[in-house]
Amino acid sequence: MVKQMPLYIKVNDRDNVAIVANAGGLTKGTRFPCGLTLMEDIPQGHKVALADFREGDPIVRYGEVIGYAQKRIQKGEWVKESSIRLPHPPDLHQLPIATKTPVALPPLEGYTFQGYRNADGSFGTRNLLGITTSVQCVAGVLDIAVQRIKKELLPKYPNVDDVVALEHHYGCGVAIHAPEAVIPIRTLQNLSTHPNFGGEVLVVGLGCEKLSPQSLNAKGEEDSLVVLQDYQGFADMIETIMRKAEERLKRLNERQRQECPLSGLVVGLQCGGSDAFSGVTANPAVGYAADLLVRAGATVLFSEVTEVRDAVHLLTPRVVDEQVGHALIREMEWYDRYLQRGEADRSANPSPGNKKGGLSNIVEKALGSIAKSGSSAIVDVLPPGEKVKKQGLVFAATPASDFVCGTLQLAAGMNVHVFTTGRGTPYGLAMAPVVKVATRTELATQWHDLIDIDAGRIATGTATIEEIGWEIFRFIIDTASGKRTKAEQHGIHNDLCLFNPAPLT
């Protein structure tokens, strides 16, 4: 590889810091074409001062204040976590609401995908047999049944992509009447009617649990319930589950992909293992793709409350009306209280990996994270675990925790997941395909068989945000139409992670 020119990335004209783009970082004394000289070694993704700072001076990235200088910092010095004082989060009572609602971009015509049409009006991107559960107690038995179904039955039904057990830790031993129990309960109910299950779902319950198996059986067909306490032991349970699974596999096998409008797509966006490039490569490119999707009629979910909280003043102006604005603020307030109750705050979000990747604090992380939302108007806000109701850009409130966010987006009806990563995670879901976008070319190269799209080319100048945005948009359509992502090729399926803020008993 040719030794690269020293390169920094400055995002906004107003910025007084920039990040070092070169793989491996740059050494003391490095001189940039503009004349800036590094006063010390700076790792890749970390910030260099573009000006001199006195103590208390604002540090600006993405055109926003990410903090204040803890001490004097000289031009060319490394601006580290320890040199930045965390600012107060935006005051939730002083936010401008719907003051700059973006006008709708011109519709994007001529795009469709090959998917499955469901009776309830939703669209599937995969043809899965879903087996949902009302309580963790049944998971051990169901696992054995599912292994046998995959081995003995699934090969006979080639049009069915997979069998998915919706296992979780909820259902009993929980304070099911506590106010916040509504979150895990509606999550499980909405997961059970996921569009990729094509209206077929089998519910396995125990019989004495707090969450009733009937409450997960949307269609109310007695035949779709297996309550283990009604059966004559293990062998009888396994045989029953397999028999009922095969009936459903037969029906699912009849389904065919057909041309579907992009309004059938519910694309969930998320980042995980972020670094300082997330906000300049992968996330803006995903944001560009989000705008294309919205223009084409799709629903786009962005999430991760703790990564939105510090940038919420940039989002409330973008909502379509007062009601959506207040809903957004309500979710922020709820989460502030939730963290406070557990004696934590938003500063608990960045991980050691984020920091190693150059993200100094949650403000900087949030500014990079919301780039995924593109520039459209925010048409709706969903509390955790609720199903989408509107087309366009929607804020689905979730923790930033990767699989908790993914699970809640699935409950919202997500049928394609787009996941950006800087440090790298082999993330995969069983219920919907996951498209992984790397923020850096080094990661895309190193994890050649895990990363679907390399957005690092934006940092090296070999591709533009627009180009990668279109690439992601087309990749989403191909994926929705049946093309298997890298994670799917290997069969990487992380477990569901429910969000249960209510107590265990």
Place this chain on the structure above:
Amino acid sequence: MVKQMPLYIKVNDRDNVAIVANAGGLTKGTRFPCGLTLMEDIPQGHKVALADFREGDPIVRYGEVIGYAQKRIQKGEWVKESSIRLPHPPDLHQLPIATKTPVALPPLEGYTFQGYRNADGSFGTRNLLGITTSVQCVAGVLDIAVQRIKKELLPKYPNVDDVVALEHHYGCGVAIHAPEAVIPIRTLQNLSTHPNFGGEVLVVGLGCEKLSPQSLNAKGEEDSLVVLQDYQGFADMIETIMRKAEERLKRLNERQRQECPLSGLVVGLQCGGSDAFSGVTANPAVGYAADLLVRAGATVLFSEVTEVRDAVHLLTPRVVDEQVGHALIREMEWYDRYLQRGEADRSANPSPGNKKGGLSNIVEKALGSIAKSGSSAIVDVLPPGEKVKKQGLVFAATPASDFVCGTLQLAAGMNVHVFTTGRGTPYGLAMAPVVKVATRTELATQWHDLIDIDAGRIATGTATIEEIGWEIFRFIIDTASGKRTKAEQHGIHNDLCLFNPAPLT
């Protein structure tokens, strides 16, 4: 089956209610040999009034007040949940401490088991390859590796019982510095050094997570760590995990069972899917076995804070000293606050199945639940996830939630689990054998291939508590020595469920 005589079970001389023992319940007009006549149909396990009650009169079972009559109840009537007012829980500031510490029962000599001796002084009951994880992100990849290890490698090492991935939902996206984060963290650390892993453990981490993989690598050997971000993609990860797994399988395969003292046993007791028989059949028999185990030098754990809370006044007198008494009270206080914070209370514990099985409220459930603890002195109290330090009867504080309790008892070092059930659950764990004891013969018959021991014979008068107690004691020794329980025969393995009272981020 011969039609049984009408039978009720009265536990204590002072009781003014008894439970109907007959399968299928009894009908109105049924006359018992003592002359009592039922005023209405009463289902099996449900309570009949043995006297007339005025409104406000105490209702007594197990010799304790389980509540007060909501209205007049006549002798022979069904005493339902709706007719009982829940009493206040015992005042934690008014408890007698160490006032009736039981004198040690005579030692029980001559019993040993065939187990594995570990270098750290602990004893294994199974010979497992444990692969622990520092974050949920790695689980999808590890699952695939473990499936291949089981299929391609494990058959070459017949002395190794199984390969167990310690997957969980913790490690990142969590407020890791919140005060209560100590619970999941120490749980994972203690699970990683479980006695059934024989001192060998492989740690798989991602590289950017909040919980450092190093903190799970007790021996600190660099070679025991696989950090996925260090590898060249999926194939490289799988190959590395398999290679390191095989090195450990080779060493584990050299191990042999040998004679071990019963002081090497850490037996965890739990009930789940309880009914009104739990407190008169299975739990007292397990309590008898617990006394035998303590006499033989073993460590016995009982748990489930919400099922101890209402009977804690019967436990604090039994502790060995003030310090242990205060530790027990501290765990009750902590849980009271935890429930209150989530706007729930102890009344959230009984499940619909418990109630269907005749348990009217948490007081009645608790009195039946603590019968598992037998009659020994309580020598220690462990906060959730801590490792045992003393031999004898220990209260390990945990939620009552079945797999959360099981996971925390495993972290404490449990190498045999005894699980009593009335309604029935196919409970199984991967890390230690689970002996399942039914409270009713009907369940043991119906679930013939899942229940190990039928304690229902106590209710029908065909066996005594002492006889079943000895049977359980011998079954535990056989199980510890390698005999496979019903759940093990089928390979039923429920997932670990961590207790994380701290917030997600």
